[in-house]
Amino acid sequence: MSRPTPETSVIPPEALGDLVDVLARRGFRVVGPKVRDGAIVYDDLESAGDLPIGWTDEQEAGRYRLVRRDDEARFGYVVGPHSWKQFLFPPRVRLWQARRENGGFEIDEEPPPDAPLALIGVRSCELHAIDVQDRVFLGGKFADRDYGARRQDAFLVAVNCFEPGGTCFCVSMGTGPKAESGYDLALTEILEGEHRLLVEAGSERGAEVLHELSGREADDGDFDAAGRAMAGAAERMGRTFDPSDLRGLLARNLEHPRWDDVATRCLSCTNCTLVCPTCFCSSVEDVTDLAGEQAERHRSWDSCFSVEHAYLHGGSIRPSSRSRYRQWLTHKFGTWHDQFGTSGCVGCGRCISWCPVGIDVTEELTAIRTSEEVPDAND
Numbered sequence: 001m002s003r004p005t006p007e008t009s010v011i012p013p014e015a016l017g018d019l020v021d022v023l024a025r026r027g028f029r030v031v032g033p034k035v036r037d038g039a040i041v042y043d044d045l046e047s048a049g050d051l052p053i054g055w056t057d058e059q060e061a062g063r064y065r066l067v068r069r070d071d072e073a074r075f076g077y078v079v080g081p082h083s084w085k086q087f088l089f090p091p092r093v094r095l096w097q098a099r100r101e102n103g104g105f106e107i108d109e110e111p112p113p114d115a116p117l118a119l120i121g122v123r124s125c126e127l128h129a130i131d132v133q134d135r136v137f138l139g140g141k142f143a144d145r146d147y148g149a150r151r152q153d154a155f156l157v158a159v160n161c162f163e164p165g166g167t168c169f170c171v172s173m174g175t176g177p178k179a180e181s182g183y184d185l186a187l188t189e190i191l192e193g194e195h196r197l198l199v200e201a202g203s204e205r206g207a208e209v210l211h212e213l214s215g216r217e218a219d220d221g222d223f224d225a226a227g228r229a230m231a232g233a234a235e236r237m238g239r240t241f242d243p244s245d246l247r248g249l250l251a252r253n254l255e256h257p258r259w260d261d262v263a264t265r266c267l268s269c270t271n272c273t274l275v276c277p278t279c280f281c282s283s284v285e286d287v288t289d290l291a292g293e294q295a296e297r298h299r300s301w302d303s304c305f306s307v308e309h310a311y312l313h314g315g316s317i318r319p320s321s322r323s324r325y326r327q328w329l330t331h332k333f334g335t336w337h338d339q340f341g342t343s344g345c346v347g348c349g350r351c352i353s354w355c356p357v358g359i360d361v362t363e364e365l366t367a368i369r370t371s372e373e374v375p376d377a378n379d
Helices: 013-025 124-138 145-151 204-210 220-235 246-251 258-263 271-275 321-340 361-373
Strands: 008-011 029-036 039-044 055-060 063-068 092-101 104-109 117-122 155-159 185-190 196-201 282-288 294-301
Touching: 008 013, 013 029, 013 117, 013 196, 013 204, 039 055, 039 063, 117 124, 124 145, 124 155, 124 321, 155 204, 185 204, 185 220, 196 204, 196 220, 246 321, 246 361, 258 321, 258 361, 321 361
Parallel strands: 029 117, 117 155, 155 185
Antiparallel strands: 008 196, 029 039, 055 063, 092 104, 092 294, 185 196, 282 294
16 A cells, blocks of 8 residues: 555544535535435435445345445445446436527537536446546547536545455456546545544545545554555455456357357346446437427437347347347457457446346356367367
8 A cells, every 4th residue: 555645634434524515615516325225326415424324235146235234334335236327428318409490490409517526435446437438438539528518527536445245356357446546536444443534635636625624644554454455355356257368258259159048048138238337328319399399309328238229221130139148248348449448347246236137247258268278078
């Protein structure tokens, strides 16, 4: 763990209330984790009292349970069904509206959000997911205006993991558990000894906010305890697998029998793509009133597991669940590199936890790799 700098401090858990207040006074819409409907979700925070104090979640393939902890940890959970994608790339958004005037149409684009976002509780894997979507929506020749408006000036408060989940595999993907960059502030909750949080600034405005919080200077004991907490999380990852040359592995196995095995289980429900923090497929719908005087264009999330997603004139080019699952997995772990220079997976494990039949991407990838390593009995 790095040693103290002028941009580090230690605060008591109660000072998180000051953090929420400072961000709100600076004009941010403050969003963070809270308990609702039997899960830990991301929503607007009125105060630090909304945080999931003393709660955690137990996750396995096709299973999620909210349970009580035996302490008062504020960030002692893993990740739930929501990702930060819903705030930066909403499930449904109006892109523009038009009205008939003077023999023509006047088109009004949607105004930018009323306030910039302050996201509290962003895990390292989720920071990587935001970076992936930044490449998708802002890194090409044509930037997405709506995403850019929501992403602009967003204040990110990262939280380093000390409690991995049963389906987490961020270590295998190189995306956690410690936040390395891309944040304004990074929190490490320390439960060893005195309950406290180590706060590190990652930007100039992060340092400005940190100076408004009541705390003390961090010492070696704080850094060592934080390092042990994250090292313990890395050692207790629920899933591990070999991520080397996944693009080549999948390209060599497009007709592997494992795709048929998955097809017998996959429901094509789209859950995996909806909970994924990097999936970005969308569709566009135009709506016109009966008189033809007003029209609106909406964008909504779509999924490559939908038959209509791959529909061309004459029919769908991926009519089977086998072909749709193969498209998703080979794109996510393989050809995403060709498009965006990175993997489309950050190892958060949501797709495993929220799959109704418990399909596990790490299991599928390992099975394909293992089949290459085992010699054919006919050879």
